[in-house]
Every structure is written in structure tokens, then in C-alpha cells.
Amino acid sequence: MKRNTLLDWVIKPDTHLERVKHAEHVGNIWRTTILLILASFLIYGWMAGIGMGSALISPSITDVSSLEYNTDKFWFVIGRAIFGLIFAIIILFLISYYFYLVTELPYRKLVLMQQVVFMMMLVERIIWIPLYTYVGLDWYVSPFSFGIIASFFTDIHWIEAFFGSISLFQLWIIYFQAKFLLKLSILEKYKVWIAIILLHLFSYVLVTLLTYFDKNLMDWWF
Amino acid sequence: MKKKIIRISAITFILINIVLLIVDDGKIDRISHVKEWTEPITMDMKEQMEKDAIISGRENPLYFDKTVGSFQQFLVEEGDRVNVSDPLYTYMVNDFHTTWQNISNNIEMLDQEISSLESIIMEMESYTIPSTNSSSSSTFSVDNTEYELNLPDDQTASIQSELQKQQFILEKEKELAEKNAERDRLENQLVELETTGDTITITSPYEGVVSHLAYSLEDPFLTIMDDSLYVEAELMEEERQQVTEGMDAEILMEETGEVWEGSVTKVHEAPESLSVNKHSIYPVDIEFNEDQTLEEVLPGYHVDLNITLKESLSAVVVEEEQIDEYSVWIMQSNGIMERQLIEQGIKSDDFVEVVTGLSEEQVIAYGDFSQFRNLTPFTTPLDLDKVTWKNVKPDNANWQEHLVMGLFVR
Known part of the structure; x- marks a missing residue:
């Protein structure tokens, strides 16, 4: 299926869903998969190239030479791009496998679902870019997320990050996954919902943990 | 729904x-997104005033006392070059005896001055500088005039005082020569008077060019511009307040590209003309420094002048565009941006001296100030120009730490 059909999922999800449900064999998913992985690699690399997320390197600007400073940033960018790659693989394949275990639906169809999910995630990240460079907002205080509201109630960074990881995009993804799975599977409604919500909660907690340990992790590792 | x-x-x-x-x-x-940053520069800053100026020679005016005689004729023309003792003009004396007496008296006075100068010189030459270890002040007098020498107290200083002594002697000898020349001129006038019975030829006491000659005999009827050149400029009222004597000045001749160094020697206190309706203009004199050589430079040449009003050596300097209103944005070593008020000093071209608020090791951000937020973490983008394989290869770089950072950061 071509890339623009991914957009169809957003615009006309129901018709598409019907087709998928009744399709015996899902077509070639590899092209889209590769495109998404590549896109993720590039987008994350691009974001890092702009400087997003490199706040940990900034303090060394007065300590090291400008050449070394820039080299540090280069490897940071590489690391970030690799993360983008790994991230894509996890979302596309690992999460699909999780749902496979839960619903026993055909794996390829689940991958299709995750492709749509991942595309939305990439869109969200792309939106983060101008928010960062023009409004000075980091990811967890995007106006699409609950991070801003959380900031008004607390100063604790990890709480802000937790709520910041719940965004409109995330909610749409939950809605989409629920719709998809419910349509295709005969599993009880509540089980589907629990599976989805559990997954997402787990991901928010993971993100929050990483945020919390950002600096400490680096110090511990090296 | x-x-x-x-x-x-x-x-x-x-x-x-x-x-x-x-x-x-x-x-x-929030975060601050910094794309351009730099360290301040350390340089010497000068605040200069640019003026047009003109090279002048010292003007020596001569006056004619009509009571002494009646003018006969000029022996030079405007523009002539004259040396010392060249005849300038002649006049007929009104009264032989008075004139003769005057000249003789003058000669006598000169003789006295000459002999006293000669004895001063002799005394100084025979005076040896004592090598004492304590500061002492020595005075000696010649002909009721006291001369005082202050002697400083160490070996290098005694060389200095030897130099001072020689300088003193030289000055006095110069004076002596001038007096002798004057005496000779007067002597010649006397002889001429005695020979002709009624005419005296006045000769030039100066060497230079006749810059002004008034046939109307309006005083000063003769002006000789001598060869010692200096630079003259005009200051407006506001400018005059900024210039003081002693300030360094640069003199540039545009046509030849020559540059000389000089300093302001006199800022005239009275304007050229006083009028409520007209701007007051104050002349200012700049003299060339002693070591400067002037060749083929004539009075009347126009030059450009740069007077150094204020100078700050090794000042911390930033570019004008790097200042955000009255502050700079400092990228601190803890990764946080800070807006810092600075006190500005001398401005020159696009550079501004920072008197307080910034030190030379600090780093400031500039460019799009709307992206800087006070007390927020800052990040900088990757500079692809600086990325070459040689720079980033794993052996040279701290790559592991930063790669992992890229993996885990959120």
C-alpha cells in the first residue's frame, strides 16, 4: 500500500478498516515500513541537529574548544538518529507483537495498524520542531499535550514530563488502536481497552523514567 | 454528533x-535556541574625532614704528623665501641721533645678556653632578638669577641628570647664538646708519617665506612664515569641550597616504569671532611629534586629522549588533542563559567597549534575540561546516558518551 493511503486512515478510517478486515492477505508492507524507519532516522537526526534535546551538552560550551563541542554534538546527533531507528522498529514490530499476543490477530495486519500509529507519532514530532525553534517549547510542554496544564500545578519535572507525554496525538492513537482492534477482533471490549491503556501507561512511565534519569544516567554510565 | x-x-x-x-x-x-554565539574580543579602543585641518607655519609678524622714520621701500615680495639677515626693507630715519642712540642701547643690552649667558654656560659645564645616594637639590646663582637643579638619587638617575645638564647647556647655547645674531644685525644697522647718514635696512630675523606684505603699511605690515610646521584645525563649540591639550592626534595626507603622529598643543580659549547668531569656532593647534619626518610638506596643505579623545587599552569589546538593548545574553557554564546589563564605553565603527558586566572568557549569544529567554537552558545546533571526518572520528572524539546520550535523552 502506498504511503498516501496512510493518510486515508486518518481521513476515512472506517472504509479502510472494512477493507483491511476482509482482506485475506495484506499486501506488501515492507516499502512503507522502510520509509517510516528511514523517516524516523532522519527526523530524529534533524531534530538533534537543530539542537533539540542537547541541553546536557550545553554546559560544556565554556569548558571545551568549539571544535570539540561541535564534535560532541555530532555524535549526539548520530545517537539520536539511531534512537529514531530503534524507536521505529519498536513501535512497528515490537508493539505489534504485543498486540499479537493479546488478540491473536494476523501479525501483518497489526503492523499495518502500527504504521498508522507511527506516522502520527512522526507528525507530532515534526510539529515539535517549530514549537522549539520559534516558541522555545520543549516536547513535554507542547500545546497539544497536558504538560502545560501540569506546569501550572507543579514544578516537579517528572510530573510535568508524565503529563507532557499524554497528548492529543496520543489520545487519537489510543482511539485508533481501539477502533482497529475492536473491529477486527472478537476479543471482549474491555480486554482490548485494558491492553491498550496498559501499554500506553507503561510507555508514559518509561518516558518519565528516562526523563527523570536523564542526567543521572549519563553520570552513572560514564 | x-x-x-x-x-x-x-x-x-x-x-x-x-x-x-x-x-x-x-x-x-522554556528553552533558548541559540544559533550564533561568540566570545568577546579584546582590543584597544579609541574614540576619535575626525576633522579637516591645514598645515600652517608659524607666522612671525613684523611691525613698523612710524615714529622712528619714514618707510622707503620693500626689498622682498610676497612669496619670497628669506634667510636670517636677508634685507627686507629700508626706511629713512627721522632723527639720526635718537635712532643711533636707540640702536646702541639695544646693542649694549644684548652684550650684557650675551655675557651672562656665556658665564651660565661656563658654570654649567664645569659643574659636576655628584653621585650621591640621597635626593638632593642644588642651587647656584649667576648674576643674581638663581638656577635650581633637582637631583634624583640613583645611578640611572645620575645619567639622567647628566643628560639634563647637557640639554640645559644646549638650550642656553641656542639662546646665545640668537642673541649674537641679533647683535650682529643691530651692529650692521648702526654701520649703515653711520655710512648713509639717514637710511637703515632692516634684515630678517627669521628664516621662512614672506607670507604677507602690506603696501599700505598696515600693521603687521610684513609677516614671515617660518619652516616649523604645525597643524591647525577649527573646533565647533561642542567639539571644543571634548578636546584637551595633550591628546594624541593622527595626521593623514590623503594624496600621498602619509601618516604622522602628533598631539594637541593648544586649544584656543577665545573663538575667532563672538556673535550670538554665528557658531563659535575655536582654533586648535596640533604639533608634530619630535620623531616625525616631514618632507615636501608645505604650509597650506590640507590634511585629515584624527584626535584621540578617549582611549581604552585591552578593552573587552563586542559588536554593536550583539547587544540587546542594554544587555548581552551570557551562555553560562551551567547551560543556562542569562541576560546581563552591561555598561558601555567607547564606541568605534561597529565595536563597543564593555566596561562592566562581561569578561573576556565568557560566551555571549546573539542573532535572533526573540529566541532567548532569561534563565532558561540553551541549546545550539550542529555546525555542519565544522564536521569533517578528521574532527569527528572516534579516536579523536568523546563519541561513546555522546552517542549514548543521544540514545537515552528524552
Whole structure:
């Protein structure tokens, strides 16, 4: 299926869903998969190239030479791009496998679902870019997320990050996954919902943990 | 229906967030996105005043006392070069005896001055500088005039005082020569008077060019511009307040590209003309420094003048565009941006001296100031120009740490 059909999922999800449900064999998913992985690699690399997320390197600007400073940033960018790659693989394949275990639906169809999910995630990240460079907002205080509201109630960074990881995009993804799975599977409604919500909660907690340990992790590792 | 509600709630949600962003006064974490940054420069700063100026020679005016005699004729013309003792003009004396007496008296006075000068010189030459270890002041007098020498107290200083002594002697010898020349001229006038019975030829006491000659005999009827050149400029009222004697000045001749160094020797206190309606103009004299050589330079040449009003050596300097109103944005070593008020000093071209608020090791951000927020973490983009394989290869770089950082950062 071509890339623009991914957009169809957003615009006309129901018709598409019907087709998928009744399709015996899902077509070639590899092209889209590769495109998404590549896109993720590039987008994350691009974001890092702009400087997003490199706040940990900034303090060394007065300590090291400008050449070394820039080299540090280069490897940071590489690391970030690799993360983008790994991230894509996890979302596309690992999460699909999780749902496979839960619903026993055909794996390829689940991958299709995750492709749509991942595309939305990439869109969200792309939106983060101008928010960062023009409004000075980091990811967890995007106006699409609950991070801003959380900031008004607390100063604790990890709480802000937790709520910041719940965004409109995330909610749409939950809605989409629920719709998809419910349509295709005969599993009880509540089980589907629990599976989805559990997954997402787990991901928010993971993100929050990483945020919390950002600096400490680096110090511990090296 | 359900779709509509969802759509509206989503939009409302975003709007609420936007409103919160607008009213936020610090609760929402921000970052500063820095694309251009630099360390300040250390350089010497000068505040200079540029003026047009003209090279002048010292003008020596001569006057004619009509009571002494009646003018006969000029022996030179305007523009002539004259040396010392060249005849300038002649006049017929009114009264032989008075004139003769005057000249003789003058000669006598000169003789006295000459002999006293000669004895001063002799005394100084025979005076040896004592090598004492204590500061002492020595005085000696010649002909009721006291001369005092202050002697400083160490070996290098005694060389200095030897130099001072020689300098003193030289000055006095110069004076002596001038007096002798004057005496000779007067002697010649006397002889001429005695020979002709009524005419005296006045000769030039100066060497230079006749710059002004008035046939009307209006005083000063003869002006000789001598060869010692200096530079003259005109200062407006506001400018005069900024210039003081002693300031360094640069003199540039545009046509030849020659540059000389000089200093302001006199800022005239009285304007050329006093009028409520006209701007007051004050002349200012600049003399060339002693070591400067002037070749083929004539009075009347126009030059450009740069007077150094203020100077600050090894000042911390930033470019004008790097200042955000009255502050600079400092990228601190803890990764946080700080807006710092600075006190500005001398401005020159696009550079501004920072008197307080910034030191030379600090780093400042500039460019798009709207992206800088006070007391927020800053990040900088990667500079692809600086990325070459040689720079980034694993052996040279701390790559592991930063790669992992890239993997785990959120």
C-alpha cells in the first residue's frame, strides 16, 4: 500500500478498516515500513541537529574548544538518529507483537495498524520542531499535550514530563488502536481497552523514567 | 454528533493551552535556541574625532614704528623665501641721533645678556653632578638669577641628570647664538646708519617665506612664515569641550597616504569671532611629534586629522549588533542563559567597549534575540561546516558518551 493511503486512515478510517478486515492477505508492507524507519532516522537526526534535546551538552560550551563541542554534538546527533531507528522498529514490530499476543490477530495486519500509529507519532514530532525553534517549547510542554496544564500545578519535572507525554496525538492513537482492534477482533471490549491503556501507561512511565534519569544516567554510565 | 464534540473539545483544549502560554509568567519551562554565539574580543579602543585641518607655519609678524622714520621701500615680495639677515626693507630715519642712540642701547643690552649667558654656560659645564645616594637639590646663582637643579638619587638617575645638564647647556647655547645674531644685525644697522647718514635696512630675523606684505603699511605690515610646521584645525563649540591639550592626534595626507603622529598643543580659549547668531569656532593647534619626518610638506596643505579623545587599552569589546538593548545574553557554564546589563564605553565603527558586566572568557549569544529567554537552558545546533571526518572520528572524539546520550535523552 502506498504511503498516501496512510493518510486515508486518518481521513476515512472506517472504509479502510472494512477493507483491511476482509482482506485475506495484506499486501506488501515492507516499502512503507522502510520509509517510516528511514523517516524516523532522519527526523530524529534533524531534530538533534537543530539542537533539540542537547541541553546536557550545553554546559560544556565554556569548558571545551568549539571544535570539540561541535564534535560532541555530532555524535549526539548520530545517537539520536539511531534512537529514531530503534524507536521505529519498536513501535512497528515490537508493539505489534504485543498486540499479537493479546488478540491473536494476523501479525501483518497489526503492523499495518502500527504504521498508522507511527506516522502520527512522526507528525507530532515534526510539529515539535517549530514549537522549539520559534516558541522555545520543549516536547513535554507542547500545546497539544497536558504538560502545560501540569506546569501550572507543579514544578516537579517528572510530573510535568508524565503529563507532557499524554497528548492529543496520543489520545487519537489510543482511539485508533481501539477502533482497529475492536473491529477486527472478537476479543471482549474491555480486554482490548485494558491492553491498550496498559501499554500506553507503561510507555508514559518509561518516558518519565528516562526523563527523570536523564542526567543521572549519563553520570552513572560514564 | 460525537465527532463534533470531540473535535470541539480538542480545539478548546489547544486554545486553553495557548492561552496558558500567553499568560504564563515562568511556570512553563522554556528553552533558548541559540544559533550564533561568540566570545568577546579584546582590543584597544579609541574614540576619535575626525576633522579637516591645514598645515600652517608659524607666522612671525613684523611691525613698523612710524615714529622712528619714514618707510622707503620693500626689498622682498610676497612669496619670497628669506634667510636670517636677508634685507627686507629700508626706511629713512627721522632723527639720526635718537635712532643711533636707540640702536646702541639695544646693542649694549644684548652684550650684557650675551655675557651672562656665556658665564651660565661656563658654570654649567664645569659643574659636576655628584653621585650621591640621597635626593638632593642644588642651587647656584649667576648674576643674581638663581638656577635650581633637582637631583634624583640613583645611578640611572645620575645619567639622567647628566643628560639634563647637557640639554640645559644646549638650550642656553641656542639662546646665545640668537642673541649674537641679533647683535650682529643691530651692529650692521648702526654701520649703515653711520655710512648713509639717514637710511637703515632692516634684515630678517627669521628664516621662512614672506607670507604677507602690506603696501599700505598696515600693521603687521610684513609677516614671515617660518619652516616649523604645525597643524591647525577649527573646533565647533561642542567639539571644543571634548578636546584637551595633550591628546594624541593622527595626521593623514590623503594624496600621498602619509601618516604622522602628533598631539594637541593648544586649544584656543577665545573663538575667532563672538556673535550670538554665528557658531563659535575655536582654533586648535596640533604639533608634530619630535620623531616625525616631514618632507615636501608645505604650509597650506590640507590634511585629515584624527584626535584621540578617549582611549581604552585591552578593552573587552563586542559588536554593536550583539547587544540587546542594554544587555548581552551570557551562555553560562551551567547551560543556562542569562541576560546581563552591561555598561558601555567607547564606541568605534561597529565595536563597543564593555566596561562592566562581561569578561573576556565568557560566551555571549546573539542573532535572533526573540529566541532567548532569561534563565532558561540553551541549546545550539550542529555546525555542519565544522564536521569533517578528521574532527569527528572516534579516536579523536568523546563519541561513546555522546552517542549514548543521544540514545537515552528524552
